[in-house]
Amino acid sequence: MAPKAKKKDASTSTGDQSSTGGNSGSQVLDWPSFKPLVPTSALEWRIIMPNQILAIPSFWTSTLCKNYVSFLSSLPLTTTPGKPKRGEATRVNDRFQVDDPAFAERLWSGTGLKDLVLGNNTDIYDSLSMSQEERRSLWGGEVACLNPNIRIYRYRKGQFFDQHYDDSNNVVIPGNPPINAKTTWTLLLYLTSPATGCIGGETVFYPDPLPRRKTMPKTTTQPKPVVVELEVGMALLHRHGADCMLHEGREVLEGEKWIIRSDLCVKR
Numbered sequence: 001m002a003p004k005a006k007k008k009d010a011s012t013s014t015g016d017q018s019s020t021g022g023n024s025g026s027q028v029l030d031w032p033s034f035k036p037l038v039p040t041s042a043l044e045w046r047i048i049m050p051n052q053i054l055a056i057p058s059f060w061t062s063t064l065c066k067n068y069v070s071f072l073s074s075l076p077l078t079t080t081p082g083k084p085k086r087g088e089a090t091r092v093n094d095r096f097q098v099d100d101p102a103f104a105e106r107l108w109s110g111t112g113l114k115d116l117v118l119g120n121n122t123d124i125y126d127s128l129s130m131s132q133e134e135r136r137s138l139w140g141g142e143v144a145c146l147n148p149n150i151r152i153y154r155y156r157k158g159q160f161f162d163q164h165y166d167d168s169n170n171v172v173i174p175g176n177p178p179i180n181a182k183t184t185w186t187l188l189l190y191l192t193s194p195a196t197g198c199i200g201g202e203t204v205f206y207p208d209p210l211p212r213r214k215t216m217p218k219t220t221t222q223p224k225p226v227v228v229e230l231e232v233g234m235a236l237l238h239r240h241g242a243d244c245m246l247h248e249g250r251e252v253l254e255g256e257k258w259i260i261r262s263d264l265c266v267k268r
């Protein structure tokens with residue numbers, strides 16, 4: 001369980017949307033279509049850390065990522081202040097935030113994401129021998145959709161996101177009737193990597209130290225950080241809220257790192 005006193009990611013809390021800049025509110029954006037996409041049947045889960053960090057490599061094609069970087073570059077991104085508010089992690093990047101339920105729904109249902117998470121047309125949960133109850137516990141409840149709060153990050157040389165935890169937030173998904181939901185996992189979609197000239201910027205997770213035993217040498221009590229290298233088009237999901245692991249976006253050393261960020265929501 002995450003110690004509560006540690007820094008958190010201000011961008012996830014609903015209350016901060018106007019204070020972090022780059023917020024377009026509920027403005028409608030002309031997002032490019034999701035073409036070309038690889039067929040869902042060609043997508044697979046990569047388990048980076050069981051129950052904590054999962055990835056879908058090549059979730060988006062490199063052409064689609066390139067089109068998005070060029071579209072996102074036209075948005076009025078705002079540089080976050082270098083000096084964070086009390087209790088918030090230092091993050092220096094350029095960002096844009098928009099409340100867009102239609103885009104969140106497209107990213108969920110118009111790609112292979114929903115099918116992979118729900119296990120539709122795959123035997124993933126059978127092959128892992130996961131019961132319905134175990135799936136519920138993995139995702140933190142009955143999976144509903146993605147958070148309409150879409151965040152775009154651009155990190156240029158020297159920019160980074162310091163160590164923090166991501167909060168779980170309550171959201172209301174508009175509809176008839178509206179759905180009361182809460183976020184349980186962070187979604188990061190990487191649009192760039194060393195293949196596009198972005199060096200550094202890895203997302204690094206720090207597992208909690210193991211409880212110390214007198215008989216163990218000191219080195220065995222600090223688990224190794226889990227370094228997620230950037231891959232163009234890879235979607236990364238990591239558990240957040242009370243079970244979030246301490247993590248950071250390492251400094252970008254060369255080129256630009258672009259990410260689309262949302263969250264997985266379950267019904268509440």
Ligand SMILES: O=C(O)CCC(=O)C(=O)O
Pocket residue numbers: 009153161166186188201202203204247248249250259261
């Ligand atoms: O940029 C990254 O690699 C991490 C982003 C992140 O931690 C966040 O959006 O909360």
Ligand SMILES: [Fe+2]
Pocket residue numbers: 009164165166186247
């Ligand atoms: Fe985070």
